[in-house]
Every structure is written in C-alpha cells, then in structure tokens.
Amino acid sequence: ERANAEVHLTLVHEPMPTWAADPSAGPIEDQARQGEQAYLDSLIAKTAQHTSVTVTGDIIGAPGASAFEEHAVKRGFSDQLLNRPVAAALAQHAEERRADIVVMSTHGRGAIRRLWLGSVAEQLVWQVHIPVLLVKPEQEDGQLWSRKFNHVLLPLDTSAKSEAVIDTAIDLGKLFGTRFTILQVQGEPFAYGGIPPQLSAEAVATLVDDQVASIRTYLDGIVARFTDAGLEAEALTVASESPTGGILQVAEDRDVDLIALSTHGGGVKSLLMGSVTARVVQRAEVPILVVTPPRG
Numbered sequence: 001e002r003a004n005a006e007v008h009l010t011l012v013h014e015p016m017p018t019w020a021a022d023p024s025a026g027p028i029e030d031q032a033r034q035g036e037q038a039y040l041d042s043l044i045a046k047t048a049q050h051t052s053v054t055v056t057g058d059i060i061g062a063p064g065a066s067a068f069e070e071h072a073v074k075r076g077f078s079d080q081l082l083n084r085p086v087a088a089a090l091a092q093h094a095e096e097r098r099a100d101i102v103v104m105s106t107h108g109r110g111a112i113r114r115l116w117l118g119s120v121a122e123q124l125v126w127q128v129h130i131p132v133l134l135v136k137p138e139q140e141d142g143q144l145w146s147r148k149f150n151h152v153l154l155p156l157d158t159s160a161k162s163e164a165v166i167d168t169a170i171d172l173g174k175l176f177g178t179r180f181t182i183l184q185v186q187g188e189p190f191a192y193g194g195i196p197p198q199l200s201a202e203a204v205a206t207l208v209d210d211q212v213a214s215i216r217t218y219l220d221g222i223v224a225r226f227t228d229a230g231l232e233a234e235a236l237t238v239a240s241e242s243p244t245g246g247i248l249q250v251a252e253d254r255d256v257d258l259i260a261l262s263t264h265g266g267g268v269k270s271l272l273m274g275s276v277t278a279r280v281v282q283r284a285e286v287p288i289l290v291v292t293p294p295r296g
Contacts (some may be wrong), residue, residue, distance in 0.1 A: 002175040009057035011040050012086045062089045087123035094130055103133045129294050131168045135287045149176045153256040155183045155247045158218050164262040164293035170229045179232035182222050184215055185246035186239045244279040260289040
C-alpha cells in the first residue's frame with residue numbers, strides 16, 4: 001500500500017496425476033484447471049481482505065523448450081533453468097510483467113519440503129534479476145501484510161556484486177522509514193595465505209591496521225549513500241570465522257526485521273558450493289531480500 005503497487009498472484013499449471021482424478025468428473029485436464037482456478041480465486045479474495053491495492057491473478061503454463069530458450073538467451077538466464085519448468089514459467093512471467101519484486105515462500109513441495117529451499121524458489125532466486133523477498137510460512141502466519149521492515153541488516157563483502165542490493169534496499173527504506181546496519185564480517189587477517197614469514201610483527205600490525213582502515217572507509221562510503229537518501233544507517237564490523245555465522249548472530253543481536261543481500265550471480269554451481277547467501281536463507285529466522293546482479 002505504501003508504494004501503491006498492484007499485487008499479482010501467479011499459479012503455474014501442472015498436469016493432474018491420473019491417480020488424483022475422479023473418473024466421473026470429466027477429463028483430467030479440465031478437473032485440474034477447475035481446481036486451480038477455484039484455489040486462485042479464493043486466494044485472491046483472501047488477499048484482497050488485507051489490502052486496499054488491486055489484487056489480480058492468473059494461471060500460466062510452463063513454456064515450451066524452444067520458446068523459453070529464446071527468452072532465456074535474451075534475458076541472460078542459465079540453461080539449467082530449462083530443467084525446472086515451474087521456475088522457468090515464473091521467471092519468464094515476472095520478466096514479461098515487469099514485476100518490481102517477487103515474493104515467495106521458501107518451503108518445499110512434497111518430499112523436498114525439508115530442504116532449505118524448494119526447487120522452484122531455489123532456481124528462481126539464482127536466475128532472475130528482479131529482487132526476490134523470501135519468507136518462511138512459520139515466520140508469517142498470515143501477518144505478511146502488516147509486517148514493517150523497520151530495521152534491515154545489509155551484509156557486504158566490498159565487492160561490486162555484493163552492492164547490487166543497495167538500490168533496492170534504499171527504495172525499500174524510503175517506503176518504511178527503515179534504519180540500516182551495514183555489516184562487514186571480518187575473518188582472520190591473511191586467512192587464505194597465512195602471514196608471510198618475512199614480515200616482522202610490526203609490519204603485520206601495520207598491514208592489519210591498514211586493512212581495518214580501508215574497510216572502515218569503504219563502509220563509511222556506503223553509509224553515506226543511505227544518509228544522502230535521507231535514511232538512518234550505521235556501519236558495523238564484526239570478527240567471525242564464518243561469514244554466515246557472523247551475519248546471523250548480528251541479525252539476532254540487533255533484532256532486525258529483514259536481511260538484504262545479493263548473490264554473486266554464480267547460479268546453481270555457486271549454490272551447490274555453499275554460498276553465503278544460500279546458507280543465510282536456509283538458517284535465518286527473518287525474511288530475506290535477495291538480489292541477483294546481471295551477469296557480465
């Protein structure tokens with residue numbers, strides 16, 4: 001309502017399995033579509049009770065391989081998405097409707113529900129270049145419409161790709177009057193290469209001080225972008241062997257309402273290697289806003 005945005009609900013049609021159909025109720029496909037339409041209509045009506053903005057919805061089908069492949073090439077999607085027809089349909093639909101944000105639940109379906117993300121959400125997050133707000137059903141319990149993002153945690157690793165979330169975060173902050181904690185999680189100095197043996201203790205201390213000062217200057221520059229936009233922001237550096245652990249601990253200690261972060265655009269391979277974003281989404285107790293920067 002703050003943005004006067006339209007809410008558009010989308011359901012991807014999936015064929016009804018033969019065992020679930022009622023032979024006396026007509027063709028299986030008709031039964032499937034009637035059931036889906038009834039569900040969507042009820043959800044639109046329920047959603048409209050919580051907001052004054054326009055609520056619409058539609059049922060879409062998974063695109064054919066050739067049609068989606070052409071779309072994927074134009075938009076820079078990975079060909080791995082072709083093996084996920086529901087995610088493919090949602091990705092294409094969101095792009096075609098020029099959606100400003102996609103809101104999804106992170107629960108899985110069927111036997112996969114115990115995983116940190118259902119396959120649809122997993123694939124979609126890493127493939128679209130539209131902000132995706134991920135919520136867990138147990139976090140909301142019907143309260144999403146009244147949720148306010150008063151305090152947002154924004155972890156950065158000083159890379160340009162990690163900064164892809166900043167503009168979206170600022171837009172969100174202007175709607176809610178949000179205050180931000182800009183976080184940098186510090187590991188051990190020289191964690192990957194060790195301390196060069198030829199360096200004296202004094203030289204090592206100087207390098208560490210220089211590193212700390214460089215990060216502080218970087219974070220101060222990011223904070224300035226938020227304050228220039230009229231938003232309250234503070235910089236925070238914490239030491240932790242685990243970036244994920246550091247992020248989650250700060251989120252708990254500071255009682256944040258949302259964690260906003262970007263992926264590094266690495267697609268499924270990055271996810272399987274255990275990206276920080278993936279682990280934060282899996283373990284966080286608050287909603288997550290994820291932005292995947294365009295490739296290139």
